[in-house]
Each structure stands twice: as structure tokens, then as C-alpha cells.
Amino acid sequence: MTAKGGGARVVRMSNAFRHRPHPQHEPQRRYHLGGQPIEVARLAPGLHIVATPIGNLGDITLRALAALAGADLIACEDTRVTRKLLDRYGIATPLTPYHDHNAAKARPMILRRLAADAAVALVSDAGTPLISDPGYKLVRAAQDAGHAVTALPGASSLLTALAVAGLPTDRFCFAGFLPPKQAARRASIAELARIPATLVLFETGPRIAATLADLAAGLGRREAALCRELTKLHEEIRRGDLESLAQGCAANEPRGEIVIVVAPPQAQQQPSLSDTETMLREALGRVSLKDAVGEVADATGLPRREVYQRALALAKETKMEI
Numbered sequence: 001m002t003a004k005g006g007g008a009r010v011v012r013m014s015n016a017f018r019h020r021p022h023p024q025h026e027p028q029r030r031y032h033l034g035g036q037p038i039e040v041a042r043l044a045p046g047l048h049i050v051a052t053p054i055g056n057l058g059d060i061t062l063r064a065l066a067a068l069a070g071a072d073l074i075a076c077e078d079t080r081v082t083r084k085l086l087d088r089y090g091i092a093t094p095l096t097p098y099h100d101h102n103a104a105k106a107r108p109m110i111l112r113r114l115a116a117d118a119a120v121a122l123v124s125d126a127g128t129p130l131i132s133d134p135g136y137k138l139v140r141a142a143q144d145a146g147h148a149v150t151a152l153p154g155a156s157s158l159l160t161a162l163a164v165a166g167l168p169t170d171r172f173c174f175a176g177f178l179p180p181k182q183a184a185r186r187a188s189i190a191e192l193a194r195i196p197a198t199l200v201l202f203e204t205g206p207r208i209a210a211t212l213a214d215l216a217a218g219l220g221r222r223e224a225a226l227c228r229e230l231t232k233l234h235e236e237i238r239r240g241d242l243e244s245l246a247q248g249c250a251a252n253e254p255r256g257e258i259v260i261v262v263a264p265p266q267a268q269q270q271p272s273l274s275d276t277e278t279m280l281r282e283a284l285g286r287v288s289l290k291d292a293v294g295e296v297a298d299a300t301g302l303p304r305r306e307v308y309q310r311a312l313a314l315a316k317e318t319k320m321e322i
Contacts, residue, residue: 031069032090033062043070043119044150047110047142049135050121051128051154054257055232057088059155065089067152071121075110077133081125098122100134107138114147126257128156132176132202157230158200161259164237165225168264171197178203178211185211189218199262205255212246215262223263229256271300273310280311 030037043066050067053059068074069091075098076082082095098106110120124133142149162169173195179185192199203211208226215224219242226238226245234256238245242262271279279299283292293311297304 028092029070030090031065033065037090038065040066040070043067043072043121044148045114045117045119046148046150047114047139048119048121049129049139049149049151050123051152051156052082052085052123052126054126054155054157054160054230055235057085059231060085060089061152061154064152064154065091067121068093068123070119072118073110073113074121074123075106075138076123077125082123093121098134098138103134103137107141110138111141111145111147114142114145126155126157128154131156131158131174155231157202157227157257157259160230161225161227161261162198162200164227164230165198165261166239167223167225167261168198171264172200173197174200176202178214180207182210182214186214186218189214193219193265195264196267197264199260199264201260201262203258203260205253205258208254208258208260209246209249212242212249212260215260216242216246219262219265222265225261226254227259227261228254230259232256271302276300276302276307276310277314280307280314284311284315 029042030039032038048067048071050064051061052064068086069089071093074082074086074093074095076095077097077099079095079097085091086093086095096106096110098110113120122129122135122138124130124135127133129135130139139149158174162172173192175188175192178188178201201211212224212226221241221243224240224242224245226236226249228234228236228238236254238248240248276296279296280292283295286292287295289308289311293304293308296302296311297307300307
């Protein structure tokens with residue numbers, strides 16, 4: 001818009017133009033690999049979810065390096081942690097903290113940068129962002145505002161542990177961190193016990209023995225793997241049943257980042273019709289219909305409705321009073 005007065009022309013620029021650097025001040029966008037500088041293009045505007053190594057800094061993709069070097073801003077949990085990665089590869093992109101404690105204040109600033117056509121990369125301290133890390137609300141807000149959101153896959157302690165545990169991988173359930181207090185933790189474990197899949201959980205060294213003991217009490221003697229410090233110098237994989245792993249950790253507390261992988265429950269063989277009827281006859285001779293149905297359903301794993309219908313049919317056939 002042009003304003004008149006004294007012959008001067010005043011041009012008001014849009015926010016997007018005002019935030020775009022002058023060509024002469026365009027930052028150097030490059031990373032170093034094998035001692036050689038590699039120039040990269042500016043990253044496309046939008047929010048880019050970039051996976052970073054979970055320990056070994058060599059576990060980063062070329063696409064991730066180009067994205068981090070080509071971004072206008074990198075939002076990260078701890079600037080000191082991410083700076084080590086950037087220094088390793090000679091990346092000079094500015095950093096801004098984004099974590100659970102400052103997200104409410106930091107999120108609007110990042111959204112303003114996105115509205116000004118900035119390219120923002122979101123990283124966590126290790127692995128794939130949003131997996132037990134902050135970021136969900138930012139991704140949702142960026143999508144709601146119409147900004148492009150792109151994910152760059154890479155390292156994940158969840159998948160790394162699952163691959164090395166030696167347990168079934170065709171179906172798994174990621175449960176993150178269990179509650180720190182025992183009562184809530186045991187309640188969560190009781191819910192997980194019914195899931196017919198391999199379980200994957202995160203835990204810390206100080207709580208690992210108590211968590212494994214509660215898992216053993218709630219899930220029984222299932223096979224499990226304790227995966228510690230994955231991809232790092234002191235990587236360790238312990239295998240055994242939950243009880244033996246709990247005892248080992250109680251005697252010698254492990255340190256570092258830990259992933260627990262637990263085998264799925266063994267499939268129960270469905271009882272035959274005659275076996276079910278035998279169990280029903282015996283139960284009905286002792287307790288009420290309701291209690292008998294509950295008892296047999298719990299023992300066989302059959303749906304209560306199915307057991308109830310069978311009990312009614314059995315009573316009709318034998319003229320048993322119920």
C-alpha cells in the first residue's frame with residue numbers, strides 16, 4: 001500500500017516477505033560428510049518431523065542431514081543434545097527449545113514462523129519425534145492451520161529393540177512408560193495382559209526392577225528381553241523370563257535408556273463341546289447359573305454369552321433345575 005505525503009512512498013510488506021532473508025544474507029546451507037562440505041537447497045516451507053540417532057551419531061539418514069541443514073529453524077528438546085549432532089556434521093541452523101515444560105509458550109512462536117513460510121524441523125533428543133516425546137500438539141496445530149507437515153523416518157529404539165529381542169514381531173503393542181506408582185502400574189499391566197501381541201515398553205534404570213517384578217506378577221513367566229543403551233558403546237541385551245530378569249535387575253541395577261520387550265500370551269486351546277458341558281454340569285451342581293457361567297467362561301476363555309446359551313440348552317436337554 002502506498003501513502004501520500006511529501007512525495008514519499010511507503011510500502012508495507014507482508015510478514016512472509018519481511019521474514020524471508022535478503023539474497024546477500026542468505027545463510028549457508030550445508031553439512032559435512034567425510035570431511036567434504038555438501039551444499040543443500042532451502043527446505044520447503046512447513047513442519048518437518050526429523051528422526052535423529054538414538055545413540056550412535058552415524059545412524060542418521062542423508063535426507064535428515066539435508067533437512068536439518070536446509071531448515072530455517074530446528075525445534076528440539078534440549079539444544080545441548082541436538083548441538084552435538086549438528087556439530088558432528090557441520091550444520092549451523094539456529095535452534096530453539098521445544099519441550100513439555102515450555103511448549104505452551106514456544107508453540108505460538110513456531111506457528112508464527114510457519115505462517116511466515118519458514119521451514120521448521122522438529123527433532124527429539126533421540127529417535128523419532130512424538131514417540132514418548134513432545135510434539136503431538138505442535139503437529140496438530142500446524143495441520144489445523146493448513147501448514148504442510150512431513151515426516152522423515154529414521155532411528156527408533158522401539159523398532160530396534162523389537163528387531164533384536166528374538167520375540168514375535170507380526171503383531172506388537174507399544175505401551176510407552178508404565179505409571180511410576182505401583183497401584184496404577186499394576187492396573188495398566190492387567191489391561192496389557194489381555195492383549196494377544198508382543199508388548200514393548202520404555203523404562204528407566206531406577207524403576208526397572210520394580211516394573212519387571214510387577215510384569216512378572218501380572219503376566220506370568222513370559223519370555224522377555226531387556227534392551228539397554230541400544231546402538232551405544234555399552235549396548236546390552238538380556239533375555240529370560242520376566243521373573244529372572246526382575247531378580248537380575250534387583251541385584252544389579254542397569255543404567256541408561258531401557259526398552260522392555262515381552263512375549264505375547266500363549267494361545268489357549270479351545271475346549272471341546274463335551275468338555276465345556278462337563279464343566280458346566282459340575283459347576284451348576286455347586287453354584288448358581290450366573291456363577292457357573294462366569295466360572296466356566298473364565299476357565300475356558302469362551303465368551304460368557306456363548307457359555308450362558310450352552311448352559312440353558314444343557315438344562316433344557318437334561319431337565320436340570322437352574
